[in-house]
Amino acid sequence: MARRPNTNASLRDxxxxxxxxxxxxxxxxxxxxxxxxxxxxxVLSAMDQLGYRPSFAARSLRAGTYRSVGLVMPCDISAxxxxxxxxxxxxxxxERKYALTLVQxxxxxxxLEDASRRMASLPVDGQILGLGSDPSDFAxxxxxxxxxxxxxxxxxxxxxxxxxxxxxxxxxxxxxxLVSMGHREIRFAGGRRxxxxxxxxxxxxxxxxxxxxxxxxxxxxxxxxxxxGYRIGALLAHDDTCTAIYAGNDAMAVGVIYALRDAxxxxxEDVSVIGVDDSLVGVIPRLExxxxxxDDEQVGAIAFDLxxxxxxxxxxxxxxxxxAVVKRSTVAPPRS
Amino acid sequence: MARRPNTNASLRDxxxxxxxxxxxxxxxxxxxxxxxxxxxxxVLSAMDQLGYRPSFAARSLRAGTYRSVGLVMPCDISAxxxxxxxxxxxxxxxERKYALTLVQxxxxxxxLEDASRRMASLPVDGQILGLGSDPSDFAxxxxxxxxxxxxxxxxxxxxxxxxxxxxxxxxxxxxxxLVSMGHREIRFAGGRRxxxxxxxxxxxxxxxxxxxxxxxxxxxxxxxxxxxGYRIGALLAHDDTCTAIYAGNDAMAVGVIYALRDAxxxxxEDVSVIGVDDSLVGVIPRLExxxxxxDDEQVGAIAFDLxxxxxxxxxxxxxxxxxAVVKRSTVAPPRS
DNA sequence: TCATAAAATGTTTACGTTAACATTCCACGA
DNA sequence: TCGTGGAATGTTAACGTAAACATTTTATGA
Numbered sequence: 001m002a003r004r005p006n007t008n009a010s011l012r013d014x015x016x017x018x019x020x021x022x023x024x025x026x027x028x029x030x031x032x033x034x035x036x037x038x039x040x041x042x043v044l045s046a047m048d049q050l051g052y053r054p055s056f057a058a059r060s061l062r063a064g065t066y067r068s069v070g071l072v073m074p075c076d077i078s079a080x081x082x083x084x085x086x087x088x089x090x091x092x093x094x095e096r097k098y099a100l101t102l103v104q105x106x107x108x109x110x111x112l113e114d115a116s117r118r119m120a121s122l123p124v125d126g127q128i129l130g131l132g133s134d135p136s137d138f139a140x141x142x143x144x145x146x147x148x149x150x151x152x153x154x155x156x157x158x159x160x161x162x163x164x165x166x167x168x169x170x171x172x173x174x175x176x177x178l179v180s181m182g183h184r185e186i187r188f189a190g191g192r193r194x195x196x197x198x199x200x201x202x203x204x205x206x207x208x209x210x211x212x213x214x215x216x217x218x219x220x221x222x223x224x225x226x227x228x229g230y231r232i233g234a235l236l237a238h239d240d241t242c243t244a245i246y247a248g249n250d251a252m253a254v255g256v257i258y259a260l261r262d263a264x265x266x267x268x269e270d271v272s273v274i275g276v277d278d279s280l281v282g283v284i285p286r287l288e289x290x291x292x293x294x295d296d297e298q299v300g301a302i303a304f305d306l307x308x309x310x311x312x313x314x315x316x317x318x319x320x321x322x323x324a325v326v327k328r329s330t331v332a333p334p335r336s
Numbered sequence: 337m338a339r340r341p342n343t344n345a346s347l348r349d350x351x352x353x354x355x356x357x358x359x360x361x362x363x364x365x366x367x368x369x370x371x372x373x374x375x376x377x378x379v380l381s382a383m384d385q386l387g388y389r390p391s392f393a394a395r396s397l398r399a400g401t402y403r404s405v406g407l408v409m410p411c412d413i414s415a416x417x418x419x420x421x422x423x424x425x426x427x428x429x430x431e432r433k434y435a436l437t438l439v440q441x442x443x444x445x446x447x448l449e450d451a452s453r454r455m456a457s458l459p460v461d462g463q464i465l466g467l468g469s470d471p472s473d474f475a476x477x478x479x480x481x482x483x484x485x486x487x488x489x490x491x492x493x494x495x496x497x498x499x500x501x502x503x504x505x506x507x508x509x510x511x512x513x514l515v516s517m518g519h520r521e522i523r524f525a526g527g528r529r530x531x532x533x534x535x536x537x538x539x540x541x542x543x544x545x546x547x548x549x550x551x552x553x554x555x556x557x558x559x560x561x562x563x564x565g566y567r568i569g570a571l572l573a574h575d576d577t578c579t580a581i582y583a584g585n586d587a588m589a590v591g592v593i594y595a596l597r598d599a600x601x602x603x604x605e606d607v608s609v610i611g612v613d614d615s616l617v618g619v620i621p622r623l624e625x626x627x628x629x630x631d632d633e634q635v636g637a638i639a640f641d642l643x644x645x646x647x648x649x650x651x652x653x654x655x656x657x658x659x660a661v662v663k664r665s666t667v668a669p670p671r672s
Numbered sequence: 673t674c675a676t677a678a679a680a681t682g683t684t685t686a687c688g689t690t691a692a693c694a695t696t697c698c699a700c701g702a
Numbered sequence: 703t704c705g706t707g708g709a710a711t712g713t714t715a716a717c718g719t720a721a722a723c724a725t726t727t728t729a730t731g732a
Contacts, residue, residue: 008718022682026719027720030720036679036681053457055718055719056402057394058717061394062718062720064687083419086413087413090439094439099437101438102436102438103436120389145387224618254619282561283562285562285563285565285594286563359711360712393687394690397717673732676729676731679727679728679729682723682726684721684724686721693715694711694714695712697709697710698709
């Protein structure tokens with residue numbers, strides 16, 4: 001068994017072994033066609049023999065670029081939505097042959113400033129800051145001049161490009177869809193009242209209802225859990241006029257459905273329920289829940305492009321990405 | 337407003353502006369105390385003025401290390417379990433002040449060879465390959481000599497350190513727990529028959545039952561979905577002797593529960609059901625499902641340490657990480 | 673056979689940093 | 703007043719790579 005080289009071989013080492021110059025080895029390493037095939041063979045064999053691995057450090061020092069973007073996310077990457085954004089960004093990176101440097105920021109240090117400082121010492125050409133709900137220094141943060149910075153946020157940032165899911169459009173699409181099915185009385189069973197996502201959707205629901213000339217009855221709020229959905233569902237079960245409920249997420253939708261059924265109302269025959277996130281596929285037996293699926297792939301792709309290719313203008317762009325309704329359990333309202 | 341520097345300032349630029357040598361700037365940048373405070377001030381101000389950002393490339397070229405590890409994961413990072421491992425690894429990295437370079441490998445190219453080749457050109461000191469179920473070249477793969485390689489896999493690899501959740505221990509813990517509650521007839525409602533995780537758990541279930549002198553009745557298999565759990569639950573509902581069911585995951589457990597209830601059996605009063613992964617917290621209203629929670633933080637931490645600090649011996653270590661039963665809905669069997 | 677162009681290969685240099693060593697400066701005691 | 707020693711700062715070199723340019727080799731046609 002060949003003993004392992006205790007240190008990485010460089011172009012020079014390979015060159016010496018192959019009896020050529022370092023530049024020729026470099027050419028082979030980079031697939032230049034200006035190398036005779038006999039030479040190439042010799043070089044490749046030497047590389048193999050020495051276990052040559054090109055130095056990322058030297059290459060990027062030379063090139064002045066890393067072909068990599070940094071991504072900062074809070075600890076609970078698993079939290080719904082965020083993990084799909086991570087996938088979206090990773091996919092976008094892979095497609096463009098970029099690497100992704102992930103930094104998880106936890107508890108104490110959730111500020112854009114900290115996140116950015118951390119990134120500055122890492123090999124990234126741009127950075128995406130995906131720190132959920134409103135870091136403390138959101139308004140005052142000044143991005144470093146040397147790193148194009150993109151923030152994933154519902155609110156536009158004065159100095160950074162921002163991308164986010166379009167919460168208003170989510171409500172619009174859901175209301176439009178339900179109305180097109182014949183529903184007139186669509187209740188809002190939102191998540192945590194102060195959550196940015198919830199605020200945007202509430203706004204969108206009111207606007208969309210108004211646009212259809214429908215009345216917005218008392219919106220209700222929970223905390224994103226199934227139990228909070230159940231409480232709301234129990235309340236709404238007594239409202240016979242209500243034929244459709246727009247829940248803050250899928251867990252809440254499930255809670256609503258259970259409460260309705262426990263109260264003797266049929267879902268979806270009597271009441272249609274729709275959730276958001278499309279996160280519970282295959283989890284509840286015999287339940288194909290209608291939902292709204294955000295296009296996090298798109299969010300990731302756009303954030304990525306903005307980080308790589310920063311826009312020039314004075315006002316940083318705020319891009320909102322729309323998703324689509326996933327139609328499953330919802331049906332037309334009962335004929336009254 | 338100061339105009340942005342069009343290119344990154346280097347130590348030299350800062351040195352010139354501050355009227356010192358580059359070495360002094362380097363000392364300031366690295367917090368050396370051998371700099372007079374007046375000088376330090378001058379340098380810091382110059383850095384600020386020029387927006388100086390130390391070059392990761394130059395630093396790591398000098399140091400010969402990147403303080404970063406690579407992680408390869410398949411596209412569906414969101415798939416249960418995997419995303420917690422990602423969190424575990426990211427946390428371990430953060431604690432040790434390492435960066436994490438994430439590469440997502442999709443569809444076509446799920447092989448250790450491809451993954452490893454990809455990593456070789458990135459700034460990593462070690463790599464963790466987390467490619468789910470058995471890449472095609474698992475047995476033949478030879479890790480690069482220059483990059484310590486760790487594989488997250490249920491099977492030990494002949495040439496790489498491996499880490500994984502201990503599927504056998506999962507079964508042991510669950511069976512021990514249920515037996516301690518008084519259950520004697522514990523059925524196995526596993527996931528996909530050929531899945532490595534399922535195989536390990538089946539094995540563990542049989543061993544644990546045997547250890548308690550209990551008979552293993554016909555194990556059943558599904559496909560990890562709630563619906564497949566429902567089918568199995570419907571079957572087992574007619575078996576009056578069965579007082580506990582060990583489901584392949586939480587979704588299947590939910591399916592089993594629903595089938596049992598639909599068949600008129602009470603859960604947990606008549607039959608206790610336990611899942612695996614502890615993934616459905618807050619998703620089903622009024623259901624606190626018992627489950628087994630793997631310690632993916634630990635898996636991540638160990639994989640990370642092995643990647644940073646490769647073991648020396650001839651036989652690469654295979655580390656199994658145990659989790660713990662999360663006790664919630666399960667109760668003692670009914671007195672017969 | 674030789675001139676000539678084209679192909680193949682080699683040489684030099686700079687990217688930004690920091691260890692190692694060299695030099696300068698300053699405070700302090702004789 | 704002048705060493706003297708330590709603190710502060712400067713100089714040199716090397717890390718591995720690839721662009722730019724220089725040189726050598728090979729193929730081609732007269």
